[in-house]
Amino acid sequence: xxxxxxxxxxxxxxxxxxxxxxxxxxxxxxxxxxxxxxxxxxxxxxxxxxxxxxxxxxxxxxxxxxxxxxxxxxxxxxxxxxxxxxxxxxxxxxxxxxxxxxxxxxxxxxxxxxxxxxxxxxxxxxxxxxxxxxxxxxxxxxxxxxxxxxxxxxxxxxxxxxxxxxxxxxxxxxxxxxxxxxxxxxxxxxxxxxxxxxxxxxxxxxxxxxxxxxxxxxxxxxxxxxxxxxxxxxxxxxxxxxxxxxxxxxxxxxxxxxxxxxxxxxxxxxxxxxxxxxxxxxxxxxxxxxxxxxxxxxxxxxxxxxxxxxxxx
Amino acid sequence: xxxxxxxxxxxxxxxxxxxxxxxxxxxxxxxxxxxxxxxxxxxxxxxxxxxxxxxxxxxxxxxxxxxxxxxxxxxxxxxxxxxxxxxxxxxxxxxxxxxxxxxxxxxxxxxxxxxxxxxxxxxxxxxxxxxx
Numbered sequence: 001x002x003x004x005x006x007x008x009x010x011x012x013x014x015x016x017x018x019x020x021x022x023x024x025x026x027x028x029x030x031x032x033x034x035x036x037x038x039x040x041x042x043x044x045x046x047x048x049x050x051x052x053x054x055x056x057x058x059x060x061x062x063x064x065x066x067x068x069x070x071x072x073x074x075x076x077x078x079x080x081x082x083x084x085x086x087x088x089x090x091x092x093x094x095x096x097x098x099x100x101x102x103x104x105x106x107x108x109x110x111x112x113x114x115x116x117x118x119x120x121x122x123x124x125x126x127x128x129x130x131x132x133x134x135x136x137x138x139x140x141x142x143x144x145x146x147x148x149x150x151x152x153x154x155x156x157x158x159x160x161x162x163x164x165x166x167x168x169x170x171x172x173x174x175x176x177x178x179x180x181x182x183x184x185x186x187x188x189x190x191x192x193x194x195x196x197x198x199x200x201x202x203x204x205x206x207x208x209x210x211x212x213x214x215x216x217x218x219x220x221x222x223x224x225x226x227x228x229x230x231x232x233x234x235x236x237x238x239x240x241x242x243x244x245x246x247x248x249x250x251x252x253x254x255x256x257x258x259x260x261x262x263x264x265x266x267x268x269x270x271x272x273x274x275x276x277x278x279x280x281x282x283x284x285x286x287x288x289x290x291x292x293x294x295x296x297x298x299x300x301x302x303x304x305x306x307x308x309x310x311x312x313x
Numbered sequence: 314x315x316x317x318x319x320x321x322x323x324x325x326x327x328x329x330x331x332x333x334x335x336x337x338x339x340x341x342x343x344x345x346x347x348x349x350x351x352x353x354x355x356x357x358x359x360x361x362x363x364x365x366x367x368x369x370x371x372x373x374x375x376x377x378x379x380x381x382x383x384x385x386x387x388x389x390x391x392x393x394x395x396x397x398x399x400x401x402x403x404x405x406x407x408x409x410x411x412x413x414x415x416x417x418x419x420x421x422x423x424x425x426x427x428x429x430x431x432x433x434x435x436x437x438x439x440x441x442x443x444x445x
Contacts, residue, residue, distance in 0.1 A: 020328055020332070023332055024332065024335065027332075027335055027336060027339055027341070028339070030339075030341050031339040031341055037341065038341060038342060038343050038394075039336045039339070039341050039342065040336075040342040040343070040393040040394045040395070041333065041336050041337040041342075041393075042393050043393050043394075043395075044332065044333060044336045045329075045333045045336075048329040048332060048333065049329065051329075052322075052325055052326065052329055055322075055325070056322075123392075123393075123395035124395075128332070234359065236395070239399070239422075239424060239425070240392070240395070240397045240398075240425075241392075241397070241424050241425060242390075242392065242397050242399070242420075242422075242424060242425025242426060242427070242428065243392065243425070243426075244392070244393070248423070248424065252423050252424040253424075255423040256423060256424065259423070295362060295363070296362070299362060299363065
């Protein structure tokens with residue numbers, strides 16, 4: 001019997017009522033001073049409308065993604081059964097590893113950052129921020145990173161379900177309401193604390209904690225940065241947006257790339273603007289994350305910040 | 314496009330509207346007291362580290378400021394309960410037009426096209442008289 005290509009369940013659709021209830025609960029608990037959460041009306045509206053638009057944009061490219069997965073699956077190396085427990089453990093680990101590299105690429109190369117940046121444009125960090133999703137991710141083609149899983153022999157339906165599980169997991173970590181979880185959880189999983197760092201624009205925290213579900217990948221590949229109590233996260237992007245226009249949120253980096261390409265004087269410059277680190281410029285007049293971190297480190301050497309090693313562990 | 318899909322989208326929009334209404338009703342944004350010079354310095358130091366400030370002009374409503382750093386103007390302006398900063402040439406900042414008591418600073422930046430600050434009407438004149 002052929003393995004299913006269309007998932008029997010969609011974890012994201014199933015989780016939508018949970019998303020809504022969780023957001024309402026976070027708002028109400030914050031209102032009555034029970035948890036820490038900050039909501040600003042226009043910022044929340046922007047996040048929710050970006051989430052709404054993302055669903056529509058996903059529909060436009062979903063067919064291509066699905067067709068590509070099925071096409072690659074036809075050339076699979078192995079037949080991996082959806083009914084085997086080991087197969088689910090394998091897809092859990094491999095999908096999460098794929099997500100790590102997708103996410104890292106989406107931060108460290110401008111072409112893919114242009115598709116992902118919108119998720120980071122809020123200066124708030126709450127459950128509504130989680131829904132500030134991309135409109136251009138499908139067009140940017142990062143879904144191709146998951147195709148090797150189809151080639152290995154994981155049924156497209158299985159990959160889709162695991163991607164959905166990962167997305168649902170990542171919803172609840174967008175909160176300031178949860179401070180720290182037990183040590184073993186923080187060691188193994190992506191948590192609100194780890195992901196707050198990921199959304200922070202403090203130089204110390206830039207380009208870190210790319211994990212989806214397991215934080216072990218960041219620890220393995222050297223991108224893990226712990227949240228420090230003495231340095232609260234400042235959320236947003238290095239250069240925050242000037243208004244709440246959702247089209248600006250969705251397309252500003254693409255417009256920036258296009259404007260830069262018009263000024264490129266050589267193929268090298270054009271490629272740098274497209275695939276260099278965000279902030280790359282031919283003359284170094286702009287700052288990349290690496291440059292910002294180096295500048296920050298230099299300032300720390302000149303005037304060390306008092307840090308509590310215990311809090312960092 | 315099926316009727317089911319359209320209904321789903323309409324229900325989603327209604328829920329989005331409901332949450333937006335709830336947020337507007339409960340009012341839990343950050344506190345945003347009027348800016349003072351110390352706060353402007355602190356915020357600009359975050360966005361423009363190692364950039365010394367020569368002079369600061371606070372907006373009359375406390376919702377922003379202009380600072381001079383040599384040939385650069387550093388602007389800080391309110392967005393919701395947060396702040397956004399940008400820089401521009403000082404000479405260009407001095408040419409900002411006043412419309413209904415607010416000075417409009419235009420940036421060559423699609424991500425933040427402009428900032429509108431309620432500065433004192435004579436701020437540019439006073440700024441030009443400053444000695445660096």
